[in-house]
Amino acid sequence: MxxxxxxxxxxxxxxxxxxxxxxxxxxxxxxxxxxxxxxxxxxxxxxxxxxxxxxxxxxxxxxxxxxxxxxxxxxxxxxxxxxxxxxxxxxxxxxxxxxxxxxxxxxxxxxxxxxxxxxxxxxxxxxxxxxxxxxxxxxxxxxxxxxxxxxxxxxxxxxxxVDIPLDAEPVSRHPVDLLIAGLKHPVLAARAAEALAAPGRAIHVLTEHVPREQFLAAMREARVALFLPNEVEGFYLPALEGMALGTLVVCPDCVGNRSFVLPGVNALRPAYDLAEIIAAARSALELPKGEVETLRANALETARSHSxxxxxxxxxxxxxxxxxxxxxx
Structure with a gap:
């Protein structure tokens, strides 16, 4: 043109x-x-x-x-x-x-x-x-x-x-129990993975750049996603993307996520401390199905309001x- x-x-x-x-x-x-x-x-x-x-x-x-x-x-x-x-x-x-x-x-x-x-x-x-x-x-x-x-x-x-279609069929079975998105904190991601390892638990750790479609697919496949942003962010979009994709979001407080990552409502938001992060991720993995479904439903509504x-x-x-x-x- x-x-x-x-x-x-x-x-x-x-x-x-x-x-x-x-x-x-x-x-x-x-x-x-x-x-x-x-x-x-x-x-x-x-x-x-x-x-x-x-x-x-x-x-x-x-x-x-x-x-x-x-x-x-x-x-x-x-x-x-x-x-x-x-x-x-x-x-x-x-x-x-x-x-x-x-x-x-x-x-x-x-x-x-x-x-x-x-x-x-x-x-x-x-x-x-x-x-x-x-x-x-x-x-x-x-x-x-x-x-x-x-x-x-x-x-x-x-x-x-968020630019993710929200009318897609939810994943009926998540092949990955826990995704750890640790690009910004690879050492912390490795320590969390070690602490959360358990027999039969499938954990996928991402600490390097991957194509965006691959990252979105990894979130969609995970039952729980643990995000490790910088300690201070302006918003932190991946957590919102995770909500849109149906994974249960665990994302520590990074300041800019406080308006949409609502602890006990649509996600788990521990303090930015390794012990608390691990405890929150473990809790998310062990939550009863009914509580998980409530959190995911609320998370999807949050994603809809952030279209x-x-x-x-x-x-x-x-x-x-x-x-x-x-x-x-």
């Missing part, structure tokens, strides 16, 4: 002028941050009156894990003379847009913040909290952290949505009020 850079581009079918949101990515390998930006990229495309384009770092990987391989017509080769209606900034996009000279004009900035650590003094992202932006926070905990840090601009909480459609609608309301929000100090 040919595209002439400019502030507004006309939809050939409707004749309506579209406001283009410019994204930036530096893609090395797939991770959850890229996935969520991809979701927002598609939310822009789904919103009437808006269009999306993305500029990639020159050394980005274009293997099959890169979501934009299926959307190359939206990739721009240069930002020279490009005048977008707004910038979508996530993570370290701040300094990349800065280096391109795109932060100098009075262009609205949509800043997706996915972690509470972006307020820490050592964080590159924290350096830009005094720049005006519309802050899109993935959890109430992230919003509280950036407000406390003195961020400039309006703050909007849009809980992460991509809900996320898209919430972001659509932000885009509809883009200039009003941008005018707020």
């Amino acid at each position: 040919a595209y002439t850079p400019g502030y507004r581009r006309q939809n050939a079918q409707t004749g309506v002028c579209l406001r283009t949101i410019l994204f930036h990515r530096k893609y090395r390998r797939f991770h959850g941050g890229h996935l969520k930006v991809w979701h927002y990229f598609n939310h822009v495309l789904a919103t009437p009156g808006f269009d999306a384009r993305v500029y990639f770092d020159v050394n980005s990987s274009w293997d099959s894990s890169n979501p934009w391989t299926q959307a190359r017509e939206y990739v721009v080769e240069s930002t020279a003379d490009f005048a977008p209606a707004a910038l979508f900034v996530a993570g370290r996009d701040w300094q990349r847009f800065d280096a391109l000279g795109l932060l100098d004009g009075n262009v609205p900035i949509l800043n997706l913040i996915q972690h509470v650590r972006h307020t820490e003094e050592w964080s590159i992202q924290a350096r830009y909290l005094d720049r005006r932006a519309i802050r899109l926070c993935v959890s109430p905990e992230v919003a509280e952290a950036i407000v406390t840090a003195g961020s400039q601009g309006p703050v909007v909480v849009i809980p992460n949505g 991509l459609d809900a996320e898209c609608e919430a972001f659509g309301r932000v885009l509809s009020n883009l200039y009003r929000l941008w005018a707020i100090p």
Whole structure:
């Protein structure tokens, strides 16, 4: 699809002028941050009156894990003379847009913040909290952290949505008793697996990157999934994905998961302590069937309330009020 850079581009079918949101990515390998930006990229495309384009770092990987391989017509080769209606900034996009000279004009900035650590003094992202932006926070905990840090601009909480179909038939038999998702804590994962080993108990430990579809399949096959996020996260999407896939979720408190990992309601959420994590996982493996079914049913409802459609609608309301929000100090 040919595209002439400019502030507004006309939809050939409707004749309506579209406001283009410019994204930036530096893609090395797939991770959850890229996935969520991809979701927002598609939310822009789904919103009437808006269009999306993305500029990639020159050394980005274009293997099959890169979501934009299926959307190359939206990739721009240069930002020279490009005048977008707004910038979508996530993570370290701040300094990349800065280096391109795109932060100098009075262009609205949509800043997706996915972690509470972006307020820490050592964080590159924290350096830009005094720049005006519309802050899109993935959890109430992230919003509280950036407000406390003195961020400039309006703050909007849009809980992460999950892109897993929720109408699939549940697995009748789980071939794996326990999945331990330990990519971020491989040593802790190994210690938990050793402590939870029992005759006849099938335990699957993941401590290395695997293709996303393989990770989702592993969650679907597991009766119980023990997640080991960083001690502090902004949201932690895998736990929500586990709920959508029908595994019983055990996920320690990592701050950003408090709004949706509800202990005794839809999951088990021990303190981030090895002994408590092991005890919670053991408890999950030994729960009566009725209690497990209640937790899983509640977890599925949690996943339904965190749909991509809900996320898209919430972001659509932000885009509809883009200039009003941008005018707020």
